Amino acid sequence: YLFGRKKATEVAHVVWEQVIQKGDMVIDATCGNGNDTLAMLKMVTDDSDYFGGCVYAMDVQKDAIESTSSLLNQTLGSKESFSIYAEGMQKERVKLFNMCHSKMEEIVPENSSVRMVAFNLGYLPGGNKSIITVSNTTVLALRAAERILMPGGLISLVVYIGHPGGREELEVVEAFGSSLPVSDWVCCKLQMLNRPLAPVLVFMFKREK
Ligand code: SAM
Numbered sequence: 001y002l003f004g005r006k007k008a009t010e011v012a013h014v015v016w017e018q019v020i021q022k023g024d025m026v027i028d029a030t031c032g033n034g035n036d037t038l039a040m041l042k043m044v045t046d047d048s049d050y051f052g053g054c055v056y057a058m059d060v061q062k063d064a065i066e067s068t069s070s071l072l073n074q075t076l077g078s079k080e081s082f083s084i085y086a087e088g089m090q091k092e093r094v095k096l097f098n099m100c101h102s103k104m105e106e107i108v109p110e111n112s113s114v115r116m117v118a119f120n121l122g123y124l125p126g127g128n129k130s131i132i133t134v135s136n137t138t139v140l141a142l143r144a145a146e147r148i149l150m151p152g153g154l155i156s157l158v159v160y161i162g163h164p165g166g167r168e169e170l171e172v173v174e175a176f177g178s179s180l181p182v183s184d185w186v187c188c189k190l191q192m193l194n195r196p197l198a199p200v201l202v203f204m205f206k207r208e209k
Pocket of ligand 1: 029032033034035036037058059099100101102120121122124125131132133134137
């Protein structure tokens with residue numbers, strides 16, 4: 001099931017499904033065009049809205065926030081895909097922030113239980129390739145994610161290595177994951193041996209107490 005998936009992000013989604021429960025609060029730290037935000041929304045909510053659940057999604061680019069908003073509006077407005085969803089529900093269940101992910105603690109309500117913080121690093125596909133995640137703020141965001149994540153939660157990263165700076169960013173992510181105490185965290189990476197430039201998946205699970 002896992003390896004039948006073509007794209008790294010699809011593989012990540014399969015892992016998320018094992019961790020996320022209906023009603024959870026999750027963070028999309030790089031919402032871009034909104035594909036991951038939408039996938040998360042489907043995992044935390046149900047058709048009847050019985051459980052609640054919410055996605056906090058952020059991006060440094062205003063274009064990305066608009067793109068995510070428009071994908072959500074299109075999808076949630078389409079009767080075929082979400083028959084029972086009330087129109088405009090995304091306004092309630094997804095909160096969009098035009099900001100750097102290193103500041104994520106500023107927007108998460110105090111004492112919240114955050115089940116997942118997901119990063120899809122690099123640049124916005126179809127957008128400005130010079131606006132890109134960088135190691136400095138990525139590591140600050142990872143530290144913030146570590147602080148706010150609930151036990152039983154997941155930090156998920158899709159790391160691209162084909163562009164300049166990508167491999168360095170992967171090294172920083174790996175160093176961060178390697179430094180987390182083994183008593184509290186399970187950290188691993190998934191890398192394609194026969195596709196050396198394929199994105200690398202990194203998962204950091206916070207153990208239940
Ligand atoms: N998850 C997105 C999707 O499903 O379409 C794709 C994300 S794209 C690979 C990476 C995104 O990270 C870009 O939209 C970029 O603007 C954003 N980004 C770059 N630096 C950032 C930062 N410091 N904080 C938040 N977002 C950032």
